[in-house]
Amino acid sequence: RTSLEGKTALVTGATSGIGAATAERLVGLGARVIGTGRRGERLEAMRALLGEDFRHARLDMTDAKAIRNFAGDLPHAPDILINNAGLALGLSGADEASLEDWDRMIDTNIRGLVHLTRALLPGMKALERADIVNISSVAGSYPYPGANVYGASKAFVTQFSLNLRSDLAGSKVRVSSVEPGLTETEFSEVRFAGDKEKAARVYEGTDNLTADDISLVIADLLTLPPHINLNRVEIMPVSQSFGPFRIARE
Numbered sequence: 001r002t003s004l005e006g007k008t009a010l011v012t013g014a015t016s017g018i019g020a021a022t023a024e025r026l027v028g029l030g031a032r033v034i035g036t037g038r039r040g041e042r043l044e045a046m047r048a049l050l051g052e053d054f055r056h057a058r059l060d061m062t063d064a065k066a067i068r069n070f071a072g073d074l075p076h077a078p079d080i081l082i083n084n085a086g087l088a089l090g091l092s093g094a095d096e097a098s099l100e101d102w103d104r105m106i107d108t109n110i111r112g113l114v115h116l117t118r119a120l121l122p123g124m125k126a127l128e129r130a131d132i133v134n135i136s137s138v139a140g141s142y143p144y145p146g147a148n149v150y151g152a153s154k155a156f157v158t159q160f161s162l163n164l165r166s167d168l169a170g171s172k173v174r175v176s177s178v179e180p181g182l183t184e185t186e187f188s189e190v191r192f193a194g195d196k197e198k199a200a201r202v203y204e205g206t207d208n209l210t211a212d213d214i215s216l217v218i219a220d221l222l223t224l225p226p227h228i229n230l231n232r233v234e235i236m237p238v239s240q241s242f243g244p245f246r247i248a249r250e
């Protein structure tokens with residue numbers, strides 16, 4: 001295992017769920033973490049919890065100019081970039097879904113992620129070694145009803161990760177697509193517009209994954225010997241598996 005001591009990690013969406021758990025774990029492993037998100041009070045709470053190894057900046061991933069300024073103001077490129085900020089909005093069929101929701105998922109999960117990555121990539125490539133971990137989803141590989149644009153945005157994240165590997169051939173930058181399944185966070189609360197009861201039902205009786213579980217996998221891949229690149233890591237709780245094809249009959 002390699003050490004994260006002295007490394008700087010940028011974690012987007014560090015105010016909740018997988019991002020918050022990852023920030024905490026990486027600080028625990030000796031990294032200095034810069035956490036971002038829109039909710040300033042959550043970032044302050046993370047700072048109070050994690051101390052001076054956690055620095056933070058408010059950053060809305062749908063704001064291209066803010067991303068450019070944020071990346072330009074960093075004193076140096078991070079050794080580790082965890083592209084985690086993202087969301088699903090709604091579970092309606094594609095003929096009924098809100099275009100506004102679709103735009104916001106595209107702007108956050110795709111546009112924001114590629115803008116930040118593009119801004120940081122030259123600096124990261126110049127480092128002796130660096131890591132990019134993109135949080136995709138099982139929804140990027142397997143279709144399910146109502147996943148329409150969310151799932152497609154995650155398919156983009158996975159393929160972008162693999163294409164980054166192609167473009168970074170010969171460099172020391174590793175890139176991984178981490179693809180979690182059912183993980184209890186604020187994800188479903190956001191998807192169902194704040195309906196906590198509906199969100200809780202998603203996880204009821206499932207022995208689901210937790211944000212901490214995903215942070216464990218992320219820490220694992222970051223501390224593997226530097227010549228090992230996990231291209232894709234798909235993770236499900238044992239309670240989750242695959243359904244049959246749906247066949248409509250006359």
Ligand code: NDP
Nearest residue numbers: 013015017018037038039060061085086137183185186187
């Ligand atoms: P949470 O809702 O708990 O966390 C989402 C994080 O993303 C928050 O920190 C939020 O910060 C941030 N975020 C959302 N929109 C924006 C924005 N416009 N600008 C900046 N930050 C933003 O959910 P998860 O922890 O579950 O989600 C993290 C990632 O994991 C997402 O990409 C999600 O798609 C993915 N994922 C989740 C799974 C699950 O089952 N939970 C499974 C597979 C993948 P803030 O609101 O403060 O801006």
Ligand code: 8X3
Nearest residue numbers: 137138139180181182
């Ligand atoms: C989140 C997992 O299955 O709810 O990406 O789409 S799922």
